[in-house]
Amino acid sequence: MLSVAVDALHEREPERLWPLLAGALPDLCGGETLIYKLDDWNESGGTVGMPPAVADGFARLGDEEVGLLREGYPFAPLYATGSDRTPVTARRAAGAAWTTSPTARLIDGLLAADHVLAIPLPGTAYPITGCLVYRSGTDFTDDDVDTALRLQPLLAAVDQQRQLLERWRRPAGPAADCALTPRETTVLLLLTDALTAAAIGRRLGISDRTVHKHVENIYRKLGTRDRISTVLRAQQLGLVPAPSAPPDRAGTTPPAVGSRP
Structure with a gap:
């Protein structure tokens, strides 16, 4: 994990950062391959990154199949309903319905995988971004999910580095x-x-x-x-993000100074 962090912080080309992570993360959390989304998890669009071998198969998919992969079922609905960004597997999020879902059948044909582990970027509100790790056989273990949780700060730091480098360019x-x-x-x-x-x-x-x-x-x-x-x-x-105003005790953002209640 340390070597990945050092390599990422020394990388000067923003477009190489997520491919660098995609090559190292699956092994760290018990997976075999990884797809990352730099935009919202939805079926209509967004940037999808994946290894070349997966990209070849992705390019041959029809619009409906591409939409299934983009929407990130069952994670997008799960994360959209609250602020919790804890990594979770598809089987744990959807239960038995995952095995018979169209998305499960799609990744079986595309990636020869049975299970998915979602690792959203921590602190993201909307859009929800992050990566999906895939594996065949048994589901990800508790240790795998715990490792993904510990990797989240690294993913957030690397993506922030990517955004800063892109802004600088x-x-x-x-x-x-x-x-x-x-x-x-x-x-x-x-x-x-x-x-x-x-x-x-x-x-x-x-x-x-x-x-x-x-x-x-x-x-x-x-x-x-x-x-x-x-x-x-x-x-x-605009070189660094401005701090967001903390919510008041009622859960709403306090009015700006000088504004009417």
Whole structure:
């Protein structure tokens, strides 16, 4: 798991990050192959990533079969009804109905697989994104599901890295306007997470001195002098996500300052 994290954090090309994970994750949680969705799990569209051998079979599917695979039954309805993003298998989510479902028959023909383990990205509200791990034979074990749970923070971090790298590569993007390099953008994201220079260095496999050099460059490019002002400036520019307002005790978002109740 550590080697996967290090490889991902050193990868500069955003389109290579999820294929990198797709090659390593199935073995880690007892699977054989993996399909990932970078968009909502629904039958009408969205980006689907998969190994080349699976992609060849996917390209030959009809529209109805593609829709079945895209919608992610039975996980999309399950995760759409609440905030729980705990990994779960198709058999546990749908019960005996999974075995006779059209989706189960489809993946048996396409992937020679009997079971699916869903690993949604933690903290996602809508759309629901993540990956599906497939295997043949018996269902995933409790240990496999527990491993998937422990992998979720890594998946979230890698996908955040992907989004930042893609944003940096856009000519009109905020990182391009500030002339931040991919590594400086990554350091900025970790600064936002309140990590120390030593922790950032361990995460990226670089020295504290190199981290401080990146931070100095970030301060200079954003025109700031300390961590707090840098994070606020980065949020204003859209370089990092702005914090969402916490719900009040009644479960609703409090009104903005100055607004009428």
